[in-house]
Amino acid sequence: MAELNPFAIPYDHKRYFFETLGLSERLLERCLGEALSAGGDFADLYFEAVTSTSLGMDEGIVKTAAQGVSVGCGVRVLSGERTGFAYTDDLSAERLLKAARTAALIASGPQTTRIAGFQQTHTPQLYPIAGSSDAEISAKLELIARADRAARAFDPRIVQVRAGLSDELRRILVAASDGTFASDTQPLARLNVAVIAKDEHNTARGSSGGGGRVTLDFFTGSKSPEHFAAEAARTAVLQLGAVAAPAGEMEVVLGPGWPGVLLHEAVGHGLEADFNRKKTSAFAGLIGQQVASSKVTVVDNGRMPGRRGSLNVDDEGNPTQETVLIENGILRGYLSDKLSARLMNMPNTGSGRRESYQAIPMPRMTNTYMLAGEDDPGDIIRSVKRGLYAVNFGGGQVDITNGKFVFSASEAYLIEDGKVTAPVKGATLIGNGPESLKYVSMVGNDLALDEGIGTCGKNGQSVPVGVGMPTVKLDRMTVGGTAR
Amino acid sequence: MNTAQTELTDLAAQAVEMARRAGATDAEAVAFEGDEFSVHVRMGEVDELTESGSRAIGLRVFFAAEGGQRTANTSSSELSQDGIARLVSGAVELAKVTGVDPFAGLPEREAFGSLAVDELALYFEDIDSVPPQERIEIAKRCEAAAMAVDTRIQNSRGAGFDLSTSRRVMVNSRGFAGEYRRSYCGFSATPIAQDASGTMQTGSWYSSARTPRLLESPEEIGRIAAQRALRKLGARRVPTCQCTVVFPPDVSRGLMANLLHAADGDAIYRNASMFAGKLGEQVAGENITLVDDGTMVFDHVLPDGSTLRAGGFGTSPFDGDGLATRRTVVVERGVLKELLLNTYTGRKLNMKSNGKAARGLAGAPGIGGGNYFLEPGELTQEQIVGDVKRGLYVLSTMGFGVNLVTGDYSQGASGLWIEDGELTHAVEEITIAGNLKEMFRNVSAIGNDLEFRGAGAVPTVRIEGMTVAGS
Numbered sequence: 004m005a006e007l008n009p010f011a012i013p014y015d016h017k018r019y020f021f022e023t024l025g026l027s028e029r030l031l032e033r034c035l036g037e038a039l040s041a042g043g044d045f046a047d048l049y050f051e052a053v054t055s056t057s058l059g060m061d062e063g064i065v066k067t068a069a070q071g072v073s074v075g076c077g078v079r080v081l082s083g084e085r086t087g088f089a090y091t092d093d094l095s096a097e098r099l100l101k102a103a104r105t106a107a108l109i110a111s112g113p114q115t116t117r118i119a120g121f122q123q124t125h126t127p128q129l130y131p132i133a134g135s136s137d138a139e140i141s142a143k144l145e146l147i148a149r150a151d152r153a154a155r156a157f158d159p160r161i162v163q164v165r166a167g168l169s170d171e172l173r174r175i176l177v178a179a180s181d182g183t184f185a186s187d188t189q190p191l192a193r194l195n196v197a198v199i200a201k202d203e204h205n206t207a208r209g210s211s212g213g214g215g216r217v218t219l220d221f222f223t224g225s226k227s228p229e230h231f232a233a234e235a236a237r238t239a240v241l242q243l244g245a246v247a248a249p250a251g252e253m254e255v256v257l258g259p260g261w262p263g264v265l266l267h268e269a270v271g272h273g274l275e276a277d278f279n280r281k282k283t284s285a286f287a288g289l290i291g292q293q294v295a296s297s298k299v300t301v302v303d304n305g306r307m308p309g310r311r312g313s314l315n316v317d318d319e320g321n322p323t324q325e326t327v328l329i330e331n332g333i334l335r336g337y338l339s340d341k342l343s344a345r346l347m348n349m350p351n352t353g354s355g356r357r358e359s360y361q362a363i364p365m366p367r368m369t370n371t372y373m374l375a376g377e378d379d380p381g382d383i384i385r386s387v388k389r390g391l392y393a394v395n396f397g398g399g400q401v402d403i404t405n406g407k408f409v410f411s412a413s414e415a416y417l418i419e420d421g422k423v424t425a426p427v428k429g430a431t432l433i434g435n436g437p438e439s440l441k442y443v444s445m446v447g448n449d450l451a452l453d454e455g456i457g458t459c460g461k462n463g464q465s466v467p468v469g470v471g472m473p474t475v476k477l478d479r480m481t482v483g484g485t486a487r
Numbered sequence: 488m489n490t491a492q493t494e495l496t497d498l499a500a501q502a503v504e505m506a507r508r509a510g511a512t513d514a515e516a517v518a519f520e521g522d523e524f525s526v527h528v529r530m531g532e533v534d535e536l537t538e539s540g541s542r543a544i545g546l547r548v549f550f551a552a553e554g555g556q557r558t559a560n561t562s563s564s565e566l567s568q569d570g571i572a573r574l575v576s577g578a579v580e581l582a583k584v585t586g587v588d589p590f591a592g593l594p595e596r597e598a599f600g601s602l603a604v605d606e607l608a609l610y611f612e613d614i615d616s617v618p619p620q621e622r623i624e625i626a627k628r629c630e631a632a633a634m635a636v637d638t639r640i641q642n643s644r645g646a647g648f649d650l651s652t653s654r655r656v657m658v659n660s661r662g663f664a665g666e667y668r669r670s671y672c673g674f675s676a677t678p679i680a681q682d683a684s685g686t687m688q689t690g691s692w693y694s695s696a697r698t699p700r701l702l703e704s705p706e707e708i709g710r711i712a713a714q715r716a717l718r719k720l721g722a723r724r725v726p727t728c729q730c731t732v733v734f735p736p737d738v739s740r741g742l743m744a745n746l747l748h749a750a751d752g753d754a755i756y757r758n759a760s761m762f763a764g765k766l767g768e769q770v771a772g773e774n775i776t777l778v779d780d781g782t783m784v785f786d787h788v789l790p791d792g793s794t795l796r797a798g799g800f801g802t803s804p805f806d807g808d809g810l811a812t813r814r815t816v817v818v819e820r821g822v823l824k825e826l827l828l829n830t831y832t833g834r835k836l837n838m839k840s841n842g843k844a845a846r847g848l849a850g851a852p853g854i855g856g857g858n859y860f861l862e863p864g865e866l867t868q869e870q871i872v873g874d875v876k877r878g879l880y881v882l883s884t885m886g887f888g889v890n891l892v893t894g895d896y897s898q899g900a901s902g903l904w905i906e907d908g909e910l911t912h913a914v915e916e917i918t919i920a921g922n923l924k925e926m927f928r929n930v931s932a933i934g935n936d937l938e939f940r941g942a943g944a945v946p947t948v949r950i951e952g953m954t955v956a957g958s
Contacts, residue, residue: 057850058584060586064585064586064587064588065584065585065586066558066585066586066588066591066851067558067559067560067585067850067851068558068559068560068581068582068584068585069559069560069561069562069581069849069850069851070559070560070561070562070577070578070581071561071562071563071848071849072561072562072563072564072565072570072573072574073543073563073564074564074565075541075564084532084534085532085533085534085535085536086534086535086536087535087536087537088535088536088537088538088539089537089538089539090539090541091539091540091541092541092542092543092564092565102539105538105539108536109533109536140581140584141584144584162758163757163758163759165757199757199758199759199892201758205893206758206761206763206892206893207892207893208759208890208892242893248897248920250727250918250920250954250955250956251727251956251957251958252727252956252957252958281529281642281644282642283642283644283679283687283689285687361539361541363535363537397887397888398886398887399886399887400885400886400887400899402689402885404644404679404687404688404689405686405687405688405689405719405915407885407899407901407915407916408885408899409885409886409888409898409899409918410886411886411887411888411897428890428893428895429888429890429895429897430888430897430918430920431886431887431888431897431898431899431918431920433885433886433899433916433917433918433956434916435916481724481916481917481918481956481957481958482918482956483888483897483898483899483918483919483920483954483956484897484920484954484956485897485920485921485922485954487727
């Protein structure tokens with residue numbers, strides 16, 4: 004993917020921490036010194052300041068308005084394979100040094116590691132920087148009011164509408180004993196619409212949403228409130244007439260975009276370096292081996308402008324990158340952070356992420372997608388005699404160690420004799436990570452990324468991510484419906 | 488405990504007072520402080536060690552208006568005087584943009600209440616009595632015991648020991664002030680079993696308590712975790728079929744919690760639940776009685792024969808609105824007797840709150856119960872399995888395929904195959920599906936194995952006529 008720089012104004016992200024929160028390079032060096040005082044071989048400080056706002060319209064009334072502020076610092080010390088960690092929500096020198104001393108205790112001995120001079124990480128500018136202002140609040144209210152109106156106007160069977168807009172501005176500063184010095188300001192916005200449709204026989208739900216590391220302008224184009232509202236309402240009304248999903252192994256066609264959650268679960272998590280370092284992943288030891296059909300190439304790309312999963316730098320201060328995970332079906336690489344890159348003697352892919360200053364970083368995905376193939380999506384459908392066409396999904400989950408993964412379809416149809424026919428009720432699809440993608444027999448030319456709604460959970464930590472995929476046909480996959 | 492004396496209560500009271508001075512009709516502040524210790528060991532060595540504390544505050548303000556009230560929330564980790572001032576001014580400003588809601592507002596004065604904090608035994612002074620080095624040892628012992636069970640266990644996801652204490656405070660402008668502390672400690676292990684085919688399977692088990700005196704033996708927990716990994720080995724798929732499914736306690740707990748989620752007053756008033764309009768009606772078989780109870784205190788017998796009382800993990804003196812918690816029979820002999828209501832959803836449904844408000848620091852209170860349990864039956868698990876000609880004994884479920892609006896249920900699963908009343912080989916990469924409305928009516932057996940290992944407890948449950956999708 005070409006590197007773009009649409010936000011050309013240089014911005015000094017660290018000023019906020021130095022001027023508003025009173026940090027200084029001298030203090031950072033003192034804290035790192037304290038952190039390494041018991042003999043650790045690496046230490047870093049992660050400062051974070053997050054302001055978040057959420058507005059919600061419910062039953063046509065703006066019922067909820069909330070703002071939050073969270074500020075703190077996490078101190079990490081590495082000693083061999085061991086991690087010591089402490090955090091504080093009080094950024095006074097006294098409390099920072101105390102946290103550093105606590106984290107230091109993971110090691111025991113005299114100080115051996117010297118602190119390198121800070122070298123500022125060069126960062127791209129993949130996203131705009133916008134703060135909340137009063138003018139923005141009224142613009143946000145207008146957006147959710149439009150979503151509410153549009154969902155109600157879509158169909159008289161829409162009986163309940165909730166529309167919400169959440170956004171945050173996350174400022175980070177990372178300083179490490181290896182000289183890493185990086186800062187970033189990360190916006191994140193998301194518009195959501197959830198509806199209930201009801202007719203004389205059935206009730207159904209529908210939801211839609213989108214956003215990214217964007218300003219409100221994002222919602223003025225094709226990703227308008229009306230777009231998301233119509234999508235939520237359409238899904239709910241469609242579900243009113245859905246028939247039972249089929250049960251058993253069959254041909255499955257996944258639509259473009261969010262169904263890429265398949266990749267996130269089937270291969271993405273299993274390729275995070277921590278699990279492979281510990282040999283607890285079903286993908287451990289499979290580098291260079293065939294794990295998917297030769298039509299499958301999967302990348303993780305943290306450098307896509309404005310995307311929900313994108314980052315100028317990861318939470319360890321390293322630039323993010325585009326990493327090839329699977330190339331023409333062959334497993335090429337893992338997603339790594341500083342610890343796993345060092346212990347596994349492999350390149351750092353800039354994948355160290357953390358939920359907040361209260362959490363330890365670990366290898367995580369950013370935007371994970373399959374590259375486009377050459378098949379026409381219509382041909383893919385026509386090639387199926389009896390199967391499932393799944394175009395939208397709820398969440399997914401994976402057992403890293405045995406490789407089994409699930410993802411739950413929220414909008415799906417039967418395919419009968421090459422034609423998309425009846426909508427079916429939600430059903431969970433299940434597969435085995437290192438096996439399932441071997442059954443990919445057709446890959447569409449219609450790669451799409453999701454709308455910007457993904458949140459990934461791992462070891463209790465949530466981070467925003469993106470997924471994407473073209474239309475894909477799997478020759479077999481198990482569909483968990485109730486119909487024969 | 489004298490609730491007026493802590494600094495946290497003062498901060499909350501100050502935020503409420505400042506909001507009132509800024510013109511709010513009513514205000515409510517919740518504040519939280521907590522300390523955590525967490526160690527993770529793997530293959531006998533310390534992997535991660537975390538020790539820290541944090542504090543934060545949340546504020547809700549209300550402004551009376553023609554026809555109702557406007558409301559807004561703010562939360563912050565900045566507890567300086569400037570931080571509190573920003574918390575208050577932010578909430579007051581934000582409330583101007585919200586709509587007038589006829590049902591918004593704090594509870595009526597007479598509704599407030601709290602159980603006696605001391606009698607709930609939620610905090611134990613001896614929580615820190617096990618020194619950090621010993622906590623690390625407990626985790627190591629638990630992992631080592633798991634890895635010693637069988638030569639097929641040579642790797643591990645690790646073991647951990649966690650300890651935390653917290654204090655929670657709530658103050659509002661209608662005279663409610665409450666505060667309580669809680670202590671928690673627990674450990675777990677997750678060994679990995681691997682057979683000749685190279686397939687790996689994890690198994691986890693844990694012990695948790697409000698005081699170290701009530702923790703179980705690390706060796707015993709490690710051995711159970713190992714067995715849970717070993718029994719998954721050799722798993723294969725089964726053909727798609729209709730069959731009986733047995734849910735043991737650690738799986739049935741999540742399944743039967745869907746009865747509570749469907750009785751959530753918020754989902755009910757939005758028509759977003761299959762139980763909307765079903766209050767007083769039969770929603771499950773006559774053998775189903777489900778209770779939500781935020782007041783539970785358990786008598787534990789110690790090794791020396793003495794008894795120690797400790798509050799449940801879902802026990803609290805008051806709910807997120809400041810109402811006393813209580814015991815609620817949600818489903819009695821299959822009839823939906825009560826919904827889970829907070830103050831807001833109670834008003835929406837023209838009913839009274841039954842003390843089920845759940846309040847984080849940010850946002851308005853939602854719905855959340857306390858402890859819950861399904862009334863046990865008479866049968867042992869062996870008897871329940873023994874009656875099954877052909878079916879699935881579930882070891883774990885995966886995924887998000889539960890739709891409470893329609894009741895449609897479809898989850899990934901692993902388990903053990905039952906033939907003629909015997910557990911045979913392990914099964915994986917299958918789904919189980921049905922509709923909760925029917926599943927709750929098709930419970931053909933309930934076990935006598937009710938045991939609280941967390942806030943919820945459900946015995947073994949057997950359900951007829953589910954669809955298993957496999958090869």
